[in-house]
Amino acid sequence: MTAIAGSSILIVGATGGLGQELSRALADRGAQLVLSGRTAEALTAIDAPGARLVADITNPAAITALVSEAYAINGRLDGIINAAGVVAFGPAIDVADEVLTELFAVNTLAPIRILRAAAAALAESAAAGRDPFVVTLSGVVSESPTANMAAYSASKAALAAFDQAAARELRRAGIRIIDARPGHTETPLSTHPIAGTAPRMPVGYPPASVVSRIVAAIENGEKDLPSSAFTVVPATGQ
16 A cells, blocks of 8 residues: 655645645645645645645746756655646637647646656655655546547547556556546536636536545555546545
């Protein structure tokens, strides 16, 4: 079982709905957190202890700096949670170039660049006998692309494909990649899309339940969380 207590964990997108829940859950388990978001004001409002780092993850240089600073804060890096994301709605043929650019910059390229920047630090953690991990949230749309969310679905499916291949490559280095694909979750994400208007959706998962499942996967050494894994929320180690 992976010990979260004492682990140095970077949470990217800590100011979002799932990011805040994850921050509290991991802090309750004794993690040493580095919380990242787009603005200092939003980071200040997070009800969890930890260092705060402002970063624009659409900027490759900012990602390199973020990972370097996160490593320096605790002298190591044992885990990364990629909880940042943007969503857009509307017909596939109407999606604007700037919307496509932002969707892929935040949802796809940022997690890829974060892993690239952090690989050496995570391998160092594994060599020290810890169990380093990276969590991404590609969501159910990466399994079942959704009409009127084609570009968003594509950005998440690309991330899921990258994760599957990278997980095989990094296994020997002791780095575990967990791609979580929950169904619709009741966070504010769909209420502030970068384009379009959200359709009426069925009631989604409570964020706390999704977070409990993700934390359980971290603790229990799981390597993948398909949408079917979110039908039951297991007890987590304490």
